[in-house]
Amino acid sequence: MPNLSDELLQQLKESLFSGALLPGAELQSQRRMSEGLAVSRSTVREAVGQLEAEGYVEIRQGGKTRVKNLLEPHFNLPLGEGKALGDNPEFQRQVLEVRAMLEGEAAYYASLRASDEQLAALDKEYRQMLQRGQRETTLAKAKEDLRFHMMIAESSHHLLIISFSQLFYTRFFNAIYGVLTRTLKTYGRYPEGIRAQHSAIHQAIMNRDAEAARRAASEHILYTRRHLEKEC
Amino acid sequence: MPNLSDELLQQLKESLFSGALLPGAELQSQRRMSEGLAVSRSTVREAVGQLEAEGYVEIRQGGKTRVKNLLEPHFNLPLGEGKALGDNPEFQRQVLEVRAMLEGEAAYYASLRASDEQLAALDKEYRQMLQRGQRETTLAKAKEDLRFHMMIAESSHHLLIISFSQLFYTRFFNAIYGVLTRTLKTYGRYPEGIRAQHSAIHQAIMNRDAEAARRAASEHILYTRRHLEKEC
DNA sequence: ACTGCAAACTGGTCTGACCAAGAAGTGAAA
DNA sequence: TTTCACTTCTTGGTCAGACCAGTTTGCAGT
Incomplete structure (x- = not known):
């Protein structure tokens, strides 16, 4: 599925898994990222949003988006966050x-x-x-x-x-x-x-x-x- | 986290879990939904995108978004077409x-x-x-x-x-x-x-x-x- | 050095536009 | 009548630019 935001999502995940983005590190802002990659901010938002949904990063309005501890997502206990x-x-x-x-x-x-x-x-x-x-x-x-x-x-x-x-x-x-x-x-x-x-x-x-x-x-x-x- | 798209996401999940949206049913189009709920399509997109990421619906560009069957992805019985x-x-x-x-x-x-x-x-x-x-x-x-x-x-x-x-x-x-x-x-x-x-x-x-x-x-x-x- | 506040960020939402892929309707050809 | 190709409509994907609301930064005044 060659859809732009998915591509970006994979790309970001590779950065995470390869260690280029360590836990605690800050992601580029959505605007800077969209300029650097020549895609719209909507597309960046979609990808980063997925990253958060999967538990890899933490987004705070007004603040910066940071990489979470990589082990955390795998400890999502039943009765955890959000509705499942x-x-x-x-x-x-x-x-x-x-x-x-x-x-x-x-x-x-x-x-x-x-x-x-x-x-x-x-x-x-x-x-x-x-x-x-x-x-x-x-x-x-x-x-x-x-x-x-x-x-x-x-x-x-x-x-x-x-x-x-x-x-x-x-x-x-x-x-x-x-x-x-x-x-x-x-x-x-x-x-x-x-x-x-x-x-x-x-x-x-x-x-x-x-x-x-x-x-x-x-x-x-x-x-x-x-x-x-x-x-x- | 009272952010709009999350609210909508929860709302959609309620519809799914309560059975108001049965497997195979079609979701409203994003445009219609955004009109009906008086939010922008971006917000709707974000919510529906999450729904898909969590595996509850299937989105197809150009086609309609429909509710997935809970069991379908895992229903691989050995009925290999062949000898009927x-x-x-x-x-x-x-x-x-x-x-x-x-x-x-x-x-x-x-x-x-x-x-x-x-x-x-x-x-x-x-x-x-x-x-x-x-x-x-x-x-x-x-x-x-x-x-x-x-x-x-x-x-x-x-x-x-x-x-x-x-x-x-x-x-x-x-x-x-x-x-x-x-x-x-x-x-x-x-x-x-x-x-x-x-x-x-x-x-x-x-x-x-x-x-x-x-x-x-x-x-x-x-x-x-x-x-x-x-x-x- | 400390404090306060304004400016410069950040992400969240909105608008309106265009593209591409699927669905649906239409009409001609078989 | 049925069938098939074409046009049109609808849907999701992407884009640009704007504004809002929090957070951070940095500078001015103490």
């Missing part, structure tokens, strides 16, 4: 609702179609989760939870469910993680029900009781959603 | 199973959250389907069916369900259509149950009976799946 879709409570609720649907179906078909090897692997993973217990960070817990559910999805032997689960968990991990941190902030710890719910899902799949598995997996997610609603 | 995955009976069965899940949930949330206008539109569409009756080609029937279910999905006010439905129905239309033709070939005509099932879905949503709607929509699809299984 993943931080929107309404969207987080929708993510939970879709998880309830998706994981319910995955558990259902996993109960019906999982191979014995997959069942054994699932059992092993479950016991490890029990052992690790509370000794983990919130982030590790979130990842562990997703891995467990992803194993169930794979055991469903259902191409569409597997694909969608993969897509969903990676794309919306932030929203999922955001829910977990909010829950922990409110209750101080992992809610009591979770452990029992994981157990119920595990049991139902091991017994190849598809209906029970669907109910348990779905209930597991909706339980969290109810917690979230009370909070508001 | 859509003709594979096993895959057709999986598509039906996912439809059962998806349309069940869509009907559920539509019952809870549809606006009165949406309910009226749905009612109108349903009555038209009744009138048109058997006077249509198989292809027209399939499209009609999908339109009906897409209206239900949109009435759910559920960004994820809407996004997924859009993608699903367009990508896998072949598989869906294939199922319909196979059914017709076997039975010579539209199975009797279908009409009653559509009626049940329609009724349940009109009564805002969410559980019944989910059951009816899900059953509607699984009914077809059972037909397909007998055949093999």
Whole structure:
């Protein structure tokens, strides 16, 4: 896409990444830059504005634009600045609702179609989760939870469910993680029900009781959603 | 930071997150927007540019700016054009199973959250389907069916369900259509149950009976799946 | 050396214009 | 009637020049 402001944006980024512009350094003013590069200030504004949106520089009206610490942008925690879709409570609720649907179906078909090897692997993973217990960070817990559910999805032997689960968990991990941190902030710890719910899902799949598995997996997610609603 | 373009950016995001602007919808042109909001086009450009940078909309010079589907960029299922995955009976069965899940949930949330206008539109569409009756080609029937279910999905006010439905129905239309033709070939005509099932879905949503709607929509699809299984 | 204030910056917004790419309407040719 | 090329309209991209509102700078007066 040979569009001027994008070109300039790339050019500026290279200056940043190559170290020509160190953290704390000042950028040229927009006017000077537009003269030097023979483009209009609008174009410069667009590029510098993107730079700021991506967290590389700090713009202050009246003041000069400075390069931020380069590591900062990569530490943008969930619940960070500005509005992001993943931080929107309404969207987080929708993510939970879709998880309830998706994981319910995955558990259902996993109960019906999982191979014995997959069942054994699932059992092993479950016991490890029990052992690790509370000794983990919130982030590790979130990842562990997703891995467990992803194993169930794979055991469903259902191409569409597997694909969608993969897509969903990676794309919306932030929203999922955001829910977990909010829950922990409110209750101080992992809610009591979770452990029992994981157990119920595990049991139902091991017994190849598809209906029970669907109910348990779905209930597991909706339980969290109810917690979230009370909070508001 | 009460700066104009940021305010507008937040405002646009609200429209996105609230579902007022659905995936695929077109934004107003920058000129019209600047007139309507009494700000300059520069300001509008800045806001819309940020929206694009964050991946929410797609801007095309000369064309219109439209809302991106949340899932589209990551929806790379192995349907490599080639040997028509859509003709594979096993895959057709999986598509039906996912439809059962998806349309069940869509009907559920539509019952809870549809606006009165949406309910009226749905009612109108349903009555038209009744009138048109058997006077249509198989292809027209399939499209009609999908339109009906897409209206239900949109009435759910559920960004994820809407996004997924859009993608699903367009990508896998072949598989869906294939199922319909196979059914017709076997039975010579539209199975009797279908009409009653559509009626049940329609009724349940009109009564805002969410559980019944989910059951009816899900059953509607699984009914077809059972037909397909007998055949093999 | 210190203080105050005005001038000279900075980025934010506005206006109105022109360009280029896509969309839409039109009319002639098949 | 359908199809296809051409014209026209609309859209986003860029430009120039102006004004506003904060910030910084620098000089004059103490």
